[in-house]
Amino acid sequence: MCENMEITLKIENKAGLHARPAALFAQKASAFKSTITICKDGKTANGKSIINIMGLGTKQGDALLLKIEGPDANDAAAALQKLVTDKFGEE
């Protein structure tokens, strides 16, 4: 079974996707089998790559489109959404 998901996330934490949040995102994403692609301003990034994510230069207030494809897409979307709404454990 293969699921396809698209969700939009707004980055609310002060630091944006700096090293630590980017690392947490990539680690969390890597725990899933699905492919996870982040789109922002016409750029795409592999959601499991800390380097790709950092390369997006995401700041507080930026919106990201997540495309998730694979057997556990729903779970992945929920987990990543939670990470972002929890502001990566900041504050």
Add this chain to the structure above:
Amino acid sequence: MWKIEGIAASAGIAIGPIMHMQECTHDFSRTVAPQEVPKEKERFIEAQKVAVLQLDALQKHMATTVGAQEAEVFGAHKLMVEDPSLMESVFADIETNYASAEAAVEVATEEIATMFASIEDEYMRERAADIKDVGKRLLCILQGKVEDVKYEGILVAKDLLPSDTASIDFGSVSGFITALGGKTSHSSILARSAGLCAVVGVGSVIEKLCNGDMVIVDGHIGQVLVNPEESLIAEYRQRMEKEKAKAVELAHSGHLPSVTLDGHCIEVASNIGTPADMEKVIAAGAEGVGLFRTEFLFLDKTTVPTEEEQFQSYRAVLAAMPDKKIIIRTLDAGGDKQLPFIGGLQEANPALGLRAIRLCMVYKDVFKTQLRALLRAGIEGNLHIMFPMIATLDELMSAKALLKEVADELAQQGIVHRADVPVGIMIEVPSAAVIADILAEEVDFFSIGTNDLVQYTMAADRMNEHVAWLNDYFQPPVIRLIANVAKAAQQHGKWVGMCGEMAGDSLATPLLVGLGLTELSMNGRSVPAVKHLVRQLHFEQAREWANQVLTLRTTADIKKKLEEIATTFEM
């Protein structure tokens, strides 16, 4: 025998054979035969595994020796080593261009570093250094360079980077020579805190040194003697033994009081960076803390530390020396110390930009949290609060008003605190030194921060080795500013101290005491030597010397005079 001249970065003498630091070369074959492609991919995967093991070990080592926060950077390096996009680029390069694993790693990490460097965000741009560090590590592994080489004798390197110093065991190293760097670069600071003698900034001449060459490193004058005669080695060895014996004797004298022969008290205190430093500085004989840099609580954090977290740190320091003066400096961030949670500021000249008190007055909520934690901790001991980078009276007045506001709020909320904590400022901007008489009316004390005062007065970046000669606290304009500050404070009945590098230089001690400074705060290692010198001084004589120094016209004249004065003491 031949000589190398450089910058005297850390005093002392070391004699021994040199050993070059192992650096990976860029001298490798860039392509392989098509049938080697699977083997190259396999080599990359093996290198990844080794790198992760090394980084794991480094992270654990840093976490126990320095702190979990500082160790986190190696965790991020680990993720970069295993990053799928790095692997993708490397594999693609090997498969389509028949690149060697080395070439593919070099190209891929350089590309990523360039991409990071182009992001419009200061903090992210600096991450380019991280990916370069990762690339270097993988290259070294691919070239079969052993990570944990046992270095002995005199270490010779182009420069020592933070990741080098975290992984090198300096146990058997007695000194080092570097091609780059100045007195305040990372390697020099490391040398001084580890008590190793060092000559830095010698240039490309290090390439002429061969492993095993016998050298004498004279960290007092910044000179290296290569392959000297036996008689010279014997002579230096004797000097070295004498210095070592002296150092042991000195360390034992650390707890003797620092009073001049004519009964003038000088407080010899220590600078600290974290509460964990207290044990060391108490052992060294420090009589208080002249500067507690609170940045460690803030840097490398994505969030503002909580009031409670800060309160615990401040209280720990105060409780360690309950009867001594503890000067805590409020957040001195910005400039070369960027705060991740504030986000990168685009500044052409960060050292002249929104930093220290200027930044705090913009991010008032962050500042108020710190002031609350300080006033609450104030009941534990003899706290003094110090504001950094004050340039005008207005800045001082607004900072004081904010402190008052915080005290009133605490009182309203019925929270235990101390409202009448003495308040001082750091004198590090020349403008403050010039209007010291105006500022003196509004403070309880001044503390002169020479590192920034010199850089701003001389308009010479302290990290820039090309203008290192200007960056000298014995420059006549710097001495005059110090004299001006001391005079203004005395006229208003306030005390003046110093917490910059100069405070720990015993060559400067007679001058500083003579100018009327009553507190000197330094690195713990310098405490016994400065106290030892104070005990040999006559205050009246020191005053006379200070007046003579103020008439001198060049740095060279000032140093010559101070060296003459120094010969009359047992150093």
